[in-house]
Amino acid sequence: MADFKAILAKAAQAVDTEMDRLLPHGPELEHRLFDAMRYTVLGGGKRLRPFLVIASGEIFDLELAECLRVAAAVEFVHAYSLVHDDLPCMDDDDLRRGQPTVHVKFDEATAVLTGDALLTLAFEILANRLTSPDPEVRMNLVAGLARAAGGHGMVGGQMLDLWAETNPLDEAGTARMQRLKTGEMIAFAGEAGGILARARPQQRQTLRMFAHDLGLAFQITDDLLDVEGSAEQVGKATGKDAAAGKATVVAMLGVEGARNRASLLSRQAAAHLDHFGKKANTLRDLCEFVINRTN
Amino acid sequence: MADFKAILAKAAQAVDTEMDRLLPHGPELEHRLFDAMRYTVLGGGKRLRPFLVIASGEIFDLELAECLRVAAAVEFVHAYSLVHDDLPCMDDDDLRRGQPTVHVKFDEATAVLTGDALLTLAFEILANRLTSPDPEVRMNLVAGLARAAGGHGMVGGQMLDLWAETNPLDEAGTARMQRLKTGEMIAFAGEAGGILARARPQQRQTLRMFAHDLGLAFQITDDLLDVEGSAEQVGKATGKDAAAGKATVVAMLGVEGARNRASLLSRQAAAHLDHFGKKANTLRDLCEFVINRTN
Numbered sequence: 001m002a003d004f005k006a007i008l009a010k011a012a013q014a015v016d017t018e019m020d021r022l023l024p025h026g027p028e029l030e031h032r033l034f035d036a037m038r039y040t041v042l043g044g045g046k047r048l049r050p051f052l053v054i055a056s057g058e059i060f061d062l063e064l065a066e067c068l069r070v071a072a073a074v075e076f077v078h079a080y081s082l083v084h085d086d087l088p089c090m091d092d093d094d095l096r097r098g099q100p101t102v103h104v105k106f107d108e109a110t111a112v113l114t115g116d117a118l119l120t121l122a123f124e125i126l127a128n129r130l131t132s133p134d135p136e137v138r139m140n141l142v143a144g145l146a147r148a149a150g151g152h153g154m155v156g157g158q159m160l161d162l163w164a165e166t167n168p169l170d171e172a173g174t175a176r177m178q179r180l181k182t183g184e185m186i187a188f189a190g191e192a193g194g195i196l197a198r199a200r201p202q203q204r205q206t207l208r209m210f211a212h213d214l215g216l217a218f219q220i221t222d223d224l225l226d227v228e229g230s231a232e233q234v235g236k237a238t239g240k241d242a243a244a245g246k247a248t249v250v251a252m253l254g255v256e257g258a259r260n261r262a263s264l265l266s267r268q269a270a271a272h273l274d275h276f277g278k279k280a281n282t283l284r285d286l287c288e289f290v291i292n293r294t295n
Numbered sequence: 296m297a298d299f300k301a302i303l304a305k306a307a308q309a310v311d312t313e314m315d316r317l318l319p320h321g322p323e324l325e326h327r328l329f330d331a332m333r334y335t336v337l338g339g340g341k342r343l344r345p346f347l348v349i350a351s352g353e354i355f356d357l358e359l360a361e362c363l364r365v366a367a368a369v370e371f372v373h374a375y376s377l378v379h380d381d382l383p384c385m386d387d388d389d390l391r392r393g394q395p396t397v398h399v400k401f402d403e404a405t406a407v408l409t410g411d412a413l414l415t416l417a418f419e420i421l422a423n424r425l426t427s428p429d430p431e432v433r434m435n436l437v438a439g440l441a442r443a444a445g446g447h448g449m450v451g452g453q454m455l456d457l458w459a460e461t462n463p464l465d466e467a468g469t470a471r472m473q474r475l476k477t478g479e480m481i482a483f484a485g486e487a488g489g490i491l492a493r494a495r496p497q498q499r500q501t502l503r504m505f506a507h508d509l510g511l512a513f514q515i516t517d518d519l520l521d522v523e524g525s526a527e528q529v530g531k532a533t534g535k536d537a538a539a540g541k542a543t544v545v546a547m548l549g550v551e552g553a554r555n556r557a558s559l560l561s562r563q564a565a566a567h568l569d570h571f572g573k574k575a576n577t578l579r580d581l582c583e584f585v586i587n588r589t590n
Binding site for chain 1: 319321323324325327328329332375379382384385402403404405407408410411412414415416418419421422423424430431433434437438440441442444445446447450451452453454455457458462464468475
C-alpha cells in the first residue's frame with residue numbers, strides 16, 4: 001500500500017507538471033482567467049482519472065510520458081466540472097480540497113469562464129498532433145471525451161442530480177445518475193490508454209467495464225467519506241449529501257451495506273483485468289487502493 | 296437586398312433543422328437539460344456564423360447540405376457563449392432575441408449546464424465521421440474551433456470584457472477584446488468551409504482575414520443598434536453598453552465615426568474576396584448586408 005501510494009504520487013506529479021505546461025501563460029490583461037485555471041487545476045486532487053489513463057496505457061506498453069497529454073485533458077474536464085458544480089447556483093460549495101473554491105477565491109463570473117476554458121482546452125490538446133501522430137486516434141479521443149462529458153454523460157448526470165434534490169430517485173435511478181455523472185468519464189479515462197495504444201475494440205470495451213465498476217466503487221467510498229470523515233481529513237465540507245437529501249448508495253443501503261457493495265464492485269472490476277495478465281497489475285493495485293482509501 | 300434576405304433565411308432554416316436533429320432527444324429524467332438546449336438554440340438568431348461556414352464552403356463547390364454539421368457546431372458554441380454571458384454573475388441579461396434568457400426561463404443551474412452541454416456537443420459533432428470522411432479534416436476543425444473558443448479566444452475576450460467594466464480599455468485594448476471575444480470565432484466560421492473543402496492554407500488564411508474584418512464591421516453595427524435601436528426592433532435590451540460603461544467603438548468614435556469605420560471594414564472584407572472571383576459573390580453580398588442591417 002505504501003509502495004502503491006508512491007506510484008500514485010509519482011504519476012500525479014508528472015500529470016501536474018504536464019498540466020502546468022499545457023495551461024495558458026502570458027502577460028495579457030485576461031491573465032485573471034489563466035490564474036484561475038491554474039488555481040483550479042494545480043490545487044491538488046487524487047488524479048484518479050489521469051492515473052487510469054496512464055495505467056491502462058501501461059497494459060499496451062505505453063510509457064507514462066506518452067499518456068500525459070491525454071491524462072491532462074481528462075483531468076481538465078474533471079476540474080471544469082468541479083468548478084461549475086461548486087457554483088452558488090449549483091451545489092454552492094465554499095471549500096474544495098481544503099481550499100476556497102474558485103468562485104470564492106476569484107468571483108462567480110471568473111469561475112464560469114474558468115470551467116469553460118478548461119473544457120475547451122481539453123479538446124484542443126486532444127486534437128493536437130503531439131497527442132498522437134494518427135488522426136484517427138485523436139478523433140476517437142475527442143469523440144470519446146465529448147460523449148462521456150456531454151448531455152448523455154457527465155452534464156446530463158449533473159442535471160439529474162440537481163433534479164433529484166426535489167424528486168428523490170429510487171435505487172435504479174441513483175445508479176443511473178451516478179453512471180452518467182461520474183461513471184462515463186471514468187470509463188472513458190480507463191479506455192483512453194487503450195485508444196491511444198490502438199487497442200482492439202474488445203480490449204477497449206473491457207477497459208471501460210473495468211473502469212466503470214471501479215468508478216462505482218470509488219463513488220461509494222466517496223459517499224462513505226462524506227458520512228464518516230471529518231472535513232479536515234477529507235478536505236471538503238462533509239455531511240453535505242445527507243443535509244441536501246441527496247440520493248446516495250449510503251443513504252439507501254446504510255454504511256455497512258455500502259461498504260460491502262464497494263468491495264464487491266472492486267472485485268468485479270479486478271475480474272475484468274484477467275484478460276490482460278500481469279501487465280494490468282497496477283490497475284489491480286488500484287482496485288485495492290480505492291476501497292481502502294481514507295481521503 | 297430582398298433576394299439576399301431570402302438566401303439568408305433559407306440557410307438559417309436548413310441550419311435550424313440540422314440543429315434540431317443534432318440536439319439530444321429522449322424521455323430521460325434529465326430532459327430538462329435537453330429542453331433548455333433546444334430552447335437556447337432554436338429561439339431564432341441571425342445565424343451569421345453558420346452562414347459564413349456555408350458561404351465559404353460554396354467557394355469550393357461544397358453544397359449547403361455538406362456544410363450543415365459544421366455550421367451547427369459553430370452555432371452551438373455561439374449559443375453556449377450567449378447563455379453563459381447572460382448569467383446574473385456575468386452580463387445579467389433577462390432578455391435575448393425578445394425572449395426570456397435561459398436562466399430566467401429555466402434556472403441558473405440549468406443555464407450553466409446547458410452551455411456546458413452545447414459546447415461539448417459541438418466537439419462531438421465535429422469529431423464524428425459524418426462530418427468528413429477525412430480524419431485530418433475533422434481534426435483541423437476541432438483544433439480550430441477549440442483555439443477560437445478558448446482562453447486565447449472567445450473565453451479570454453469575455454474575461455477581458457468583464458475586467459474592462461472597472462478598468463476602461465483604450466482603443467487598442469478594445470480592438471483586442473473584440474478580436475478575442477467575437478473576432479476569433481467569426482474568423483474560424485469563415486475558415487471552416489475552407490477546412491472542410493481541404494482548401495490550401497493560403498486560401499484558408501484569406502478567408503480568416505475576410506471574416507475577421509467582416510466580424511469587426513458586424514460588431515460595430517451591433518453596438519450602433521444598441522445605441523440607436525429600440526428593444527422591440529433589436530430584440531434585446533438596448534442602451535446597456537453605455538449604462539455599463541462598456542468600451543465600444545461607438546463610445547470612442549461617436550455614431551458617425553463608428554458608421555464610417557464599419558463601412559470601411561466591410562469594403563476591406565470584400566477586397567479579400569477578389570482572390571476567389573465570382574464564387575465568392577454570396578460573401579460579397581453579406582458584406583453589404585452587414586452594414587445595412589436594422590436588427
